[in-house]
Amino acid sequence: MNILLEHETPATDLDQMEIVYQRPDALTDLATHYCPGCSHGVIHHLIAEVIDELGIRSHTIGVAPVGCAVFAYKYFNLDSCEAAHGRAPAMATGIKRVLPDHIVFTYQGDGDLASIGGNEILHAALRGERITVIFVNNAVYGMTGGQMAPTTLAGMKTTSSPAGRNPLTQGYPLHLTEMLATMPGVAYAVRRSMHSVAETRKTKKAIRHAFTAQQQGLGLSIVEILAACPTNWHVEPADALDYIRDRMLPEYPVGDFKVSEGLGDRRLGD
Amino acid sequence: MTRELWKGNEALAEAAIRAGVDAFFGYPITPQTELLEYMARRMPELGRTFLQAESEIAAINMVYGAACTGVRAMTSSSSPGISLMQEGFSYIAGSEAPCVVVDIMRGGPGLGNIQPGQADYFQITRSAGHGDFHPLVLAPATVQEAVDLAYISFDLAFRYRTLVLLAGDGALGQMMEPVEMPPMRTPDATQPDWALTGAKGRPPRTITSLYLDADELASVNARLQEKLKTIAAAEQRWECFMTDDADLLVVAFGTVARIAKSAVRAARAAGVRAGLFRPISLWPYPAPVLDGLVDQVQGVLVAEMNAGQMLEDVRAIVRGRTPIRFLGRTGGVIPMPDEITNELTHMTRVNHRTNGAGMKRDVE
Numbered sequence: 286m287n288i289l290l291e292h293e294t295p296a297t298d299l300d301q302m303e304i305v306y307q308r309p310d311a312l313t314d315l316a317t318h319y320c321p322g323c324s325h326g327v328i329h330h331l332i333a334e335v336i337d338e339l340g341i342r343s344h345t346i347g348v349a350p351v352g353c354a355v356f357a358y359k360y361f362n363l364d365s366c367e368a369a370h371g372r373a374p375a376m377a378t379g380i381k382r383v384l385p386d387h388i389v390f391t392y393q394g395d396g397d398l399a400s401i402g403g404n405e406i407l408h409a410a411l412r413g414e415r416i417t418v419i420f421v422n423n424a425v426y427g428m429t430g431g432q433m434a435p436t437t438l439a440g441m442k443t444t445s446s447p448a449g450r451n452p453l454t455q456g457y458p459l460h461l462t463e464m465l466a467t468m469p470g471v472a473y474a475v476r477r478s479m480h481s482v483a484e485t486r487k488t489k490k491a492i493r494h495a496f497t498a499q500q501q502g503l504g505l506s507i508v509e510i511l512a513a514c515p516t517n518w519h520v521e522p523a524d525a526l527d528y529i530r531d532r533m534l535p536e537y538p539v540g541d542f543k544v545s546e547g548l549g550d551r552r553l554g555d
Numbered sequence: 556m557t558r559e560l561w562k563g564n565e566a567l568a569e570a571a572i573r574a575g576v577d578a579f580f581g582y583p584i585t586p587q588t589e590l591l592e593y594m595a596r597r598m599p600e601l602g603r604t605f606l607q608a609e610s611e612i613a614a615i616n617m618v619y620g621a622a623c624t625g626v627r628a629m630t631s632s633s634s635p636g637i638s639l640m641q642e643g644f645s646y647i648a649g650s651e652a653p654c655v656v657v658d659i660m661r662g663g664p665g666l667g668n669i670q671p672g673q674a675d676y677f678q679i680t681r682s683a684g685h686g687d688f689h690p691l692v693l694a695p696a697t698v699q700e701a702v703d704l705a706y707i708s709f710d711l712a713f714r715y716r717t718l719v720l721l722a723g724d725g726a727l728g729q730m731m732e733p734v735e736m737p738p739m740r741t742p743d744a745t746q747p748d749w750a751l752t753g754a755k756g757r758p759p760r761t762i763t764s765l766y767l768d769a770d771e772l773a774s775v776n777a778r779l780q781e782k783l784k785t786i787a788a789a790e791q792r793w794e795c796f797m798t799d800d801a802d803l804l805v806v807a808f809g810t811v812a813r814i815a816k817s818a819v820r821a822a823r824a825a826g827v828r829a830g831l832f833r834p835i836s837l838w839p840y841p842a843p844v845l846d847g848l849v850d851q852v853q854g855v856l857v858a859e860m861n862a863g864q865m866l867e868d869v870r871a872i873v874r875g876r877t878p879i880r881f882l883g884r885t886g887g888v889i890p891m892p893d894e895i896t897n898e899l900t901h902m903t904r905v906n907h908r909t910n911g912a913g914m915k916r917d918v919e
């Protein structure tokens with residue numbers, strides 16, 4: 286991508302130059318703490334772009350998780366709070382119920398959402414809470430150093446499954462988004478991936494649909510995003526993208542599991 | 556003003572409504588459930604938020620979320636549910652979100668039973684969650700007092716940005732008494748300057764309990780401790796009943812205190828000059844007042860529906876100056892007035908026998 290930093294550009298040239306890339310309003314100018322090759326920072330960026338495009342920043346409230354993205358509330362330039370581990374959907378419910386005209390979203394990892402917070406997401410979906418859930422699935426507990434998550438692939442070695450996850454004793458990978466798609470309260474449930482530029486663009490579109498579904502009051506919207514954790518996968522950042530494509534995608538195919546009939550800009554495609 | 560017959564749980568709910576509660580989130584548990592059911596009926600009628608949560612964990616986190624937007628949010632539960640809420644209490648304390656929680660205590664440990672209990676005194680006053688904090692704990696003894704305390708609970712919660720815990724027991728929740736309900740208040744519409752309302756025309760606000768830097772967290776804790784000191788100095792509440800000339804002092808709270816009142820009257824009728832000290836705020840404990848009474852009495856009887864929890868506070872205040880006797884009932888057994896009176900007459904007899912020099916065996 287072309288990054289244009291204003292202070293590096295001679296003032297005289299500025300008039301002639303077109304700004305092709307800049308920080309979205311919905312992001313602060315803090316440098317993130319994420320590892321090289323981590324998907325979290327890029328996903329923040331996609332969310333912020335969507336929030337800018339929809340013009341909803343000043344009435345959006347974000348709920349950050351416990352996980353590597355715990356400081357998401359520092360990176361988003363909007364009102365936000367930090368939930369207890371897994372409880373973001375409950376906290377978001379409390380916010381949305383008293384501020385129904387606001388846009389409320391949670392940002393959660395796979396350990397946060399699919400393990401400790403399983404009950405909270407399930408029941409928020411059951412009630413059809415008008416919230417948007419950005420579910421970042423990197424198949425491990427990133428923050429605590431790469432332990433097994435419910436989403437860890439069969440056979441995948443983690444610090445707490447050193448011999449590789451054995452589904453017979455440690456369970457099979459959890460397909461939470463597909464589960465949620467079966468619930469009438471869910472308006473939009475899709476899986477996307479960050480393994481290529483093209484897929485990243487599709488991810489952004491899905492995030493946009495998810496926020497639109499909330500604006501239309503259709504129910505809970507969730508975008509699961511297959512994301513890279515090179516640090517805990519012990520691979521180089523570039524190889525991590527191939528790891529998503531070659532290892533994660535066969536278990537977690539991208540796709541639309543539920544798209545509510547009423548969703549306004551469905552024609553935007555994926 | 557007219558007095559009407561109200562059930563404790565429902566009276567608490569109506570008082571919170573009249574105090575302006577905006578949002579209630581809860582989960583059924585005996586002996587508290589009528590409070591939730593009352594809210595389920597009344598809150599939607601008034602255009603306010605009611606939601607039955609999937610668990611107490613979710614309920615307290617919904618309260619937390621709603622409280623972050625500056626509204627008056629509350630939940631209610633009973634002992635096992637309060638255990639599940641403790642994670643939330645800690646986050647709420649760390650991020651100073653004001654809210655109100657009602658705990659209608661029952662018998663424990665474990666599933667225990669649904670009889671009245673006070674065995675969660677430590678839990679609510681000492682260890683309401685991980686980290687250094689105390690909720691402001693108020694323990695009414697009558698339905699009227701429950702109403703009056705619920706009515707001011709949001710003012711306290713917002714004044715100090717703290718969790719206010721109204722601690723009753725199954726007896727208080729279930730009993731019916733004549734009550735004078737306070738008038739419906741029009742809640743103050745001004746938004747607190749910390750509330751999450753959307754960053755429109757102002758810099759964004761964040762609410763968090765996370766401070767990775769040790770010095771930063773230390774200074775947050777220092778500020779929280781300062782606040783607790785302010786609360787401790789300003790918010791002690793108690794009742795002294797016939798203590799002026801008392802030789803023996805009963806110390807009891809909540810339902811037991813109310814039983815102790817009858818016992819004190821009966822003891823006086825039998826010629827024993829007894830009095831009752833009843834802490835209404837369990838945290839902060841009204842220590843200075845009790846401390847002042849200790850020197851005038853020949854013995855203190857602590858009565859609780861637990862195995863001796865407030866007893867530890869009383870011991871620390873008495874500091875060996877006078878004998879302490881303990882009457883504890885567990886399992887949901889409520890002490891009878893004559894049991895307390897018998898303890899008091901026993902104490903005078905022992906006092907006479909030993910010439911006030913101390914009591915053997917069952918005293919310390």
Ligand SMILES: Cc1ncc(C[n+]2csc(CCOP(=O)(O)OP(=O)(O)O)c2C)c(N)n1
Nearest residue numbers: 351352353370394395396397425426427428
């Ligand atoms: C109640 C509780 N249990 C455990 C932890 C420790 N913990 C912090 S983050 C985390 C896992 C986060 O994993 P995930 O949600 O997948 O996010 P990631 O870091 O991978 O983005 C755990 C177990 C905690 N903070 N709180």
Ligand code: SF4
Nearest residue numbers: 319320323353427514
């Ligand atoms: S540990 Fe993994 S998820 Fe966490 S910041 Fe590093 S790469 Fe990202």
Ligand SMILES: [Mg+2]
Nearest residue numbers: 394395425427
């Ligand atoms: Mg993860």
